[in-house]
């Protein structure tokens with residue numbers, strides 16, 4: 557059909573929308589059937605399947621490339637993310653605990669990873685998110701682990717070393733900070749509220765644009781935005797979503813010193829996702845007591861021999877003894893891959909403390 561006029565184009569769009577909706581509804585009915593098949597076969601794992609979701613999203617990107625767009629692969633994958641989120645909500649509504657209050661970047665990470673059809677519940681501290689999932693009051697938790705400017709989130713690392721939960725996913729979120737206030741402009745601002753990490757990410761901008769204005773740390777960016785909404789002569793550094801939520805004006809956008817500022821979040825839960833085509837495994841280990849020379853080298857050497865890529869290593873005081881450290885290591889691959897399994901076995905034999913935190917699909921969107 558040739559689309560000459562606006563009316564032609566719109567009637568074609570109407571026809572396509574009908575078709576798209578018919579197919580989404582059919583997909584939702586199939587997801588309900590999936591739920592019944594799982595129940596009939598006695599499969600008691602959660603309906604949420606991180607490995608399957610990662611494959612569906614990867615395929616959406618591949619297909620988009622094959623079909624030649626014109627939407628970006630990432631945009632198409634996000635649309636599919638929302639479709640799958642709605643289908644999963646029909647099977648089981650997911651309760652996900654995150655670092656609140658509303659308007660935090662962690663909340664944005666929840667929606668980026670799970671889509672919007674989840675019951676996101678705000679917790680007030682990282683430890684509380686772990687407790688929510690451990691006690692079953694939430695099925696999954698989303699915790700920040702690392703920021704590209706400021707480094708690791710130590711309370712998450714410490715909680716991971718202790719928890720019986722495992723990591724079952726990851727999400728990377730570009731973090732763009734806004735200066736938000738009830739005021740019309742930034743002259744006369746008496747205090748700026750934000751999370752210490754966000755202050756650190758905007759240090760240069762603040763030094764130049766708001767020199768001498770006191771910076772008051774808050775437990776989260778969401779809390780900072782809420783405070784700025786109550787105090788008209790103050791401002792907050794937080795996300796655009798927090799600004800909208802608390803009715804604040806954006807006085808300056810994207811004020812982070814590094815435009816590529818990104819935070820990585822982890823999904824924690826009770827699941828151990830099966831292998832996909834692109835996974836990561838996180839472990840924590842320590843050298844045996846005694847402090848012999850080359851102990852860290854001996855711990856990591858099996859990975860080098862097995863040709864396994866290390867994507868990250870971080871050390872933290874173990875709290876078991878003074879000057880004893882836990883090493884948090886991320887490697888590429890799944891613990892069920894033969895080479896990874898062999899290297900992990902060797903490491904287990906050499907380490908003082910050893911724990912697999914989880915194997916999970918690498919972030920797709």
Ligand SMILES: O=C(O)C(=O)C[C@]1(C(=O)O)C=C[C@@H](O)C=C1
Pocket residue numbers: 587590591603604605606608609612639640641643644647
């Ligand atoms: O394949 C499944 O196990 C489903 O439950 C279906 C489906 C989907 O909509 O594609 C929904 C939720 C899961 O997390 C993964 C996939």
